[in-house]
Amino acid sequence: MQTFDLGAEGLRALNSALHGLKGQTNMTAWEVVNPKGAHAIAAGVDAPVDITVRGSTGYYCAGMNKQATIRIKGSAGPGVAENMMSGTVIIDGDASQYAGATGRGGLLVIKGNASSRCGISMKGIDIVVHGNIGHMSAFMAQSGNLVCLGDAGEALGDSLYEARLFVRGSVKSLGADCVEKEMRPEHIAILEDLLSRGEADAKARPEEFRRYGSARTLYSFNIDNASSY
Amino acid sequence: MCGIVGLFLKDPKLESQLGAMLTDMLITMTDRGPDSAGIAIYGRPEQGRAKLTLQSADPVNDFKGLADDLSARLGVTLTAEVKDTHIVLDVPMAALDDARAAVTALRPGIKVMSAGESIEIFKEVGLPRDVAARFDLAQMSGTHGIGHTRMATESAVTTMGAHPFSTGADQCLVHNGSLSNHNGVRRELKRQGMTFETENDTEVGAAFISHKLKTGETLGNALEATLTDLDGFFTFVVGTKNGFGVVRDPIACKPAVMAETDQYVAFGSEYRALVNLPGIETARVWEPEPATVYFWER
Numbered sequence: 001m002q003t004f005d006l007g008a009e010g011l012r013a014l015n016s017a018l019h020g021l022k023g024q025t026n027m028t029a030w031e032v033v034n035p036k037g038a039h040a041i042a043a044g045v046d047a048p049v050d051i052t053v054r055g056s057t058g059y060y061c062a063g064m065n066k067q068a069t070i071r072i073k074g075s076a077g078p079g080v081a082e083n084m085m086s087g088t089v090i091i092d093g094d095a096s097q098y099a100g101a102t103g104r105g106g107l108l109v110i111k112g113n114a115s116s117r118c119g120i121s122m123k124g125i126d127i128v129v130h131g132n133i134g135h136m137s138a139f140m141a142q143s144g145n146l147v148c149l150g151d152a153g154e155a156l157g158d159s160l161y162e163a164r165l166f167v168r169g170s171v172k173s174l175g176a177d178c179v180e181k182e183m184r185p186e187h188i189a190i191l192e193d194l195l196s197r198g199e200a201d202a203k204a205r206p207e208e209f210r211r212y213g214s215a216r217t218l219y220s221f222n223i224d225n226a227s228s229y
Numbered sequence: 230m231c232g233i234v235g236l237f238l239k240d241p242k243l244e245s246q247l248g249a250m251l252t253d254m255l256i257t258m259t260d261r262g263p264d265s266a267g268i269a270i271y272g273r274p275e276q277g278r279a280k281l282t283l284q285s286a287d288p289v290n291d292f293k294g295l296a297d298d299l300s301a302r303l304g305v306t307l308t309a310e311v312k313d314t315h316i317v318l319d320v321p322m323a324a325l326d327d328a329r330a331a332v333t334a335l336r337p338g339i340k341v342m343s344a345g346e347s348i349e350i351f352k353e354v355g356l357p358r359d360v361a362a363r364f365d366l367a368q369m370s371g372t373h374g375i376g377h378t379r380m381a382t383e384s385a386v387t388t389m390g391a392h393p394f395s396t397g398a399d400q401c402l403v404h405n406g407s408l409s410n411h412n413g414v415r416r417e418l419k420r421q422g423m424t425f426e427t428e429n430d431t432e433v434g435a436a437f438i439s440h441k442l443k444t445g446e447t448l449g450n451a452l453e454a455t456l457t458d459l460d461g462f463f464t465f466v467v468g469t470k471n472g473f474g475v476v477r478d479p480i481a482c483k484p485a486v487m488a489e490t491d492q493y494v495a496f497g498s499e500y501r502a503l504v505n506l507p508g509i510e511t512a513r514v515w516e517p518e519p520a521t522v523y524f525w526e527r
Contacts, residue, residue, distance in 0.1 A: 036501055036504040037499055037500035037501030037502075037503075037504055038501060056500050056514075058499055058500060058501055059499075075500070075514065077484075077499060077500060078484060094515070094516065096484065096486075096516060097481070097482070097484070115481075115516050116480075116481055116519065134481075134519070135479075135481075135519060
């Protein structure tokens with residue numbers, strides 16, 4: 001276990017050390033102490049390592065993550081796991097706005113609530129939120145799965161492409177071109193897997209969720225739909 | 230981008246440390262606003278007394294003999310304390326409005342930062358650390374306070390463009406964001422009798438709330454009204470004699486984190502502004518909801 005004191009050694013030293021792990025296999029467990037809400041902690045990691053951050057983080061923690069498993073033992077600031085490519089990010093607390101934005105792969109687990117714009121423009125990432133998600137979540141989401149065990153805020157899935165949205169609680173309102181869809185066996189299977197990997201299988205069963213997706217009327221401009229834009 | 234910090238103390242034992250805690254929070258927010266910094270600090274009011282906080286670009290000449298000149302003109306006793314480019318006058322409550330008018334007549338170069346029973350506002354251009362040192366903010370005590378670090382977008386980097394803005398007795402407002410309909414709202418407020426010192430969008434937000442309070446609205450209603458009448462991005466933190474309030478626009482792009490313990494309620498643009506507060510590890514920490522008014526009063 002490599003323990004890194006962020007307060008003493010600084011962010012640049014941490015991220016340089018983590019970036020240096022690419023292609024190496026001998027330092028696989030890291031612990032970051034004294035994060036104190038600092039920005040860009042463990043951003044840009046590209047190695048199959050396990051990093052635990054002991055406390056809350058600021059902007060862009062675990063951004064662009066590839067391969068790593070990053071655990072935040074606190075809450076995360078805006079843009080956590082933004083543009084994640086692969087790997088896993090698990091947040092014990094809440095996540096601020098645009099968690100998992102533009103993510104292309106991997107799994108983001110938020111055990112508390114996520115605020116606005118969770119999964120905005122997601123492109124293949126899977127996101128499991130144990131609590132609620134804020135307004136404009138999954139805005140223009142292109143692919144991947146967003147699972148919310150709690151309630152969703154206003155304008156869920158506005159201008160959605162092909163991402164799948166699963167919400168167990170209430171949805172304050174659906175965004176333009178987002179509609180409720182039938183839950184078929186293949187969706188139950190997807191949820192079962194995501195709830196299990198998202199450490200949420202003890203909290204919810206797949207049958208309790210509703211599925212939302214794109215009505216596919218806004219993909220390309222059609223003059224008949226002008227009023228919906 | 231701008232940085233906001235705020236502290237509302239529930240535990241009187243912390244009052245002597247208010248300035249020190251706010252200063253630490255303010256300096257942490259330097260990255261968000263290195264242009265200028267300011268703080269509004271609310272002390273315990275003294276019966277029948279009021280404070281007038283003034284600023285001058287030429288403090289040596291403007292402040293020289295000011296207390297004596299005002300005493301002679303108003304026929305009252307008052308004391309003055311100079312803090313760098315600011316001076317805090319302690320005047321009888323009954324003479325506050327006259328003193329304010331007399332200052333403008335006697336020293337046209339002086340600007341009024343704040344007036345009221347308990348508020349004092351100090352703000353200047355420069356890095357938060359330097360501004361805090363010039364006014365010795367860390368030594369100040371009080372019941373609650375609000376600080377701001379500015380990265381200017383809508384108007385020039387000047388002392389008067391720095392936050393907090395005070396547009397009513399014991400009232401102040403700080404803002405992260407930018408208002409897009411401030412010119413229209415300013416024109417309307419001018420028609421209603423409000424006066425403005427700057428072309429700044431935030432001053433309009435402050436005056437909008439002051440005007441609502443003047444017409445008898447509660448702080449809660451005044452903050453609610455910002456959601457319907459002000460267009461643009463905002464996280465506002467508002468101070469009054471008795472407390473402070475928070476409201477974010479419905480889109481809520483501008484960040485905000487709050488923490489509450491038995492000892493205090495704290496606001497920060499980012500969590501890192503709060504990390505050195507006592508008991509933060511076990512505090513209830515949350516993000517204020519969009520389009521939702523919060524306020525704490527004693």
